[in-house]
Amino acid sequence: MSVFALGLNHQTAPLDLRGRFAFAAEQLSPALRGFRERLQRAMPEAALVSTCNRTELYVAADPGRACELVQPAMDWLAEQGGVAGAQLQSYSYVMENREAARHAFRVASGLDSMVLGEPQILGQMKQAVRQAESAGTLGTTLHQLFQRSFSVAKEVRTSTEIGSHSISMAAAAVRLASQLFEDLQDIKVLFVGAGEMIELVATHFAAREPKAMAVANRTLERGEKLASRFGAQALRLADLPSCLHEFDAIISCTASTLPIIGLGAVERALKARRHRPMFMVDLAVPRDIEPEIAQLSDVYLYTVDDLSALVQSAGEKRQAAVQQAEAIIDAGVQSFSHWLDQRGSVPLIQALNQQADRWRNTELARARKLLARGEDVDAVLEALSRGLTQKMLHGAFAELHAADGPQREQVAHTVSRLFLRQTSRNPESEGGR
Numbered sequence: 001m002s003v004f005a006l007g008l009n010h011q012t013a014p015l016d017l018r019g020r021f022a023f024a025a026e027q028l029s030p031a032l033r034g035f036r037e038r039l040q041r042a043m044p045e046a047a048l049v050s051t052c053n054r055t056e057l058y059v060a061a062d063p064g065r066a067c068e069l070v071q072p073a074m075d076w077l078a079e080q081g082g083v084a085g086a087q088l089q090s091y092s093y094v095m096e097n098r099e100a101a102r103h104a105f106r107v108a109s110g111l112d113s114m115v116l117g118e119p120q121i122l123g124q125m126k127q128a129v130r131q132a133e134s135a136g137t138l139g140t141t142l143h144q145l146f147q148r149s150f151s152v153a154k155e156v157r158t159s160t161e162i163g164s165h166s167i168s169m170a171a172a173a174v175r176l177a178s179q180l181f182e183d184l185q186d187i188k189v190l191f192v193g194a195g196e197m198i199e200l201v202a203t204h205f206a207a208r209e210p211k212a213m214a215v216a217n218r219t220l221e222r223g224e225k226l227a228s229r230f231g232a233q234a235l236r237l238a239d240l241p242s243c244l245h246e247f248d249a250i251i252s253c254t255a256s257t258l259p260i261i262g263l264g265a266v267e268r269a270l271k272a273r274r275h276r277p278m279f280m281v282d283l284a285v286p287r288d289i290e291p292e293i294a295q296l297s298d299v300y301l302y303t304v305d306d307l308s309a310l311v312q313s314a315g316e317k318r319q320a321a322v323q324q325a326e327a328i329i330d331a332g333v334q335s336f337s338h339w340l341d342q343r344g345s346v347p348l349i350q351a352l353n354q355q356a357d358r359w360r361n362t363e364l365a366r367a368r369k370l371l372a373r374g375e376d377v378d379a380v381l382e383a384l385s386r387g388l389t390q391k392m393l394h395g396a397f398a399e400l401h402a403a404d405g406p407q408r409e410q411v412a413h414t415v416s417r418l419f420l421r422q423t424s425r426n427p428e429s430e431g432g433r
Contacts, residue, residue: 001061001062001066001069001099001140001141001340001343002062002063002066002067002095002096002340003058003059003060003065003095003096003100003101003141003142003145003340004058004070004096004098004100005056005057005058005059005094005095005100005103005104005248006056006059006073006074006077006092006093006095007049007054007055007056007057007092007093008021008054008055008088008091008092008093009053009054009055009056009112010053010054011112012091012092012093013090013092013180013350014081014089016085016430017081017083017091018053020082021050021055021077021080021081021082021153022050022051022055022144023048023050023055023073023080024050024168025127025131028048028050028131028132028134028135029131029134029135030128030135031046031048031080032046032047032131032132032135032137033135033136033137034076035057035073035076035079035137036135036137037081038072038076038189038241039069039072040114042068042069043139044061044065044069044137045057045059045060045061045138045139045140045142046058046059046060046132046135046137046138046142047129047131047132047133047137047138047139047142048132048242049107049123049124049125049128050124050128051079051120051121053113054107055071055077055313057077057108057176058100058104058142058145059073060132060139060141060142060145060424063227065170067096067269070094074088074092074094077092077300080142085160085222087191091244092249093110095382096291096376097337098336098337099196099338100145100146101145101149101332101333101337102329102330102333103337104145104146104149105124105148105149105152105329105332105333106326106329107121107125107149107212108125108150108152108154109152109153109154109156109157109199109325109328109329109376110122110148111152111156111325111326111329116328121323122150122153122197124309125149125150125183128146129143129146132178140239140250140343141340143341144172145336148330148332148335148336149285151332152329152332155328156324156325156328158175158326159200159212159324159325159328160325169200169201169205169283169304169307170197170199170200170201170203170320170324171204171320171323171324172320173201173204173251173281173283173307174201174204174205174208174314176279176281176302176307177205177249177279177301177371178208180229180277180279180300181248181249181279184205184208184209184210185209185210185211185320186210186211186212187209187248188210188211188212188213188214188246188247188248188249189205189209189210189212189213189214189215189247189248189249189251190213190215190216190235190239190246190247190250190251190253191205191213191215191216191226191232191248191251192216192217192237192250192251192252192253192260192261192288193216193217193253193254193255193284193288194215194217194219194223194226195223195254197253197254197283197409198215198226198253199226199250200324201251201253201281201283201348202232203227203230203327203328203331204323204324204330205249205251206230206327206334207326207327207330207331208291210249212232213227213230213232213233213336214227214232214233214234214235214243214247215227215230215232215233215234215235216235216236216237216388217234217235217236217237217254218236218237219392220234220236220256220375223235223236224355229335230331231334231338237260238345240260240261240265241268243267244261244265244266244269244298245268245269245272245273245394247278248276248277248278248282249278249279249280249281250278250280250426251280251281251283252280252282252283252284252288252289253282253283253284253288254284254286256284256286256288257286259287259288259289259290259395260288260289261280261288261290262290263290263292263293263296264291266278266293266296267296268281269290270296270298270299275297275298276298276300277298277300278298278299278300278366279300279304280293280299280300280301281302281303281307282302282303282304283303283304283307284299284304287303289301289366291303293363296307310419317374329430358390359391360388360393362385362387363387363388363391364384366383366384366387367380367381367384370383391430393419395420396415399411400412400417402414
């Protein structure tokens, strides 16, 4: 599915024009039904958000059809305000997919309002969702978009209300990294720990879209939970010595009573990196990173005190809070975009399930016939399991045999990922939670 937002607001249109497009709450459902009737066969999802500062129409439809609906939607909205389509177009905006999601999240969070952070818009958006549900125009995609916007807005309000100092510290870590590295999109970042502070810093770094991110935590399950939010890799703390050299920036904040990153490990990492610089931030008290590491010529190590010195003024703290909100929104956009991409795989998943059901039914029918003839139960079960296994692997074997050269290597890699994934963990390696 694709999404677009069409609207006008206080930044693009004068007050009098905005007034022409204002919908009272009781007008939203009839208007949405009229919009869908106008488009007839398209049957898109739709929702209307209308306040004194904005009127916005959100539409979701199949990717091939969504772009065709923008102009009809513009014409319909122009009619609602009694103006020519060209006039509306000069005062309006259209945003698609990621940008539409980002806009919705910023609106819900109060970052696109006349008064920064004003809370009323969130209630108005929830009302818009209820009216779309009543009109029968709120489908799965827009439901996800708005529910995620509400979740992002809640996180923004919670995070910006708790200790602006902590938020500023996270922003300062990113600013320091940007001074060392020319482009943060070219670096790999490792976060050690999975608490609130690491979550804040990870949110800021995620907004800068680094090449790769990883989360190392003592409890793998908690690390995986945080890593999944940012599309990052999850690691165990025990893996750090062997993979430290892979990361350009390392930010650590755990509850360990002793340092978990030692001088020797960093020296070995630098050697493996051929002394390319490493940026390290230790936000833990007591330290997570041995202080002697700061003496290494290719390491830039900052402690919690170092960052505190950078965020003393109230003005800076307020600006950092705004940056934190934007970072949370960016992470939400990334998550929604990933969900949209996954939706595109639904037909394939359905087809795979149908094929698997056909295989299963075929083998079950064969097994029942054998049992009815009095065949040995164990032999029948063995034949059933072998038949299912052969059917599942047949396609993979066929592709491997048909491929050659670089293509064969790529197919082998794909088959390995699909069929040789680790399905269980070693309980002994889970120790020391």
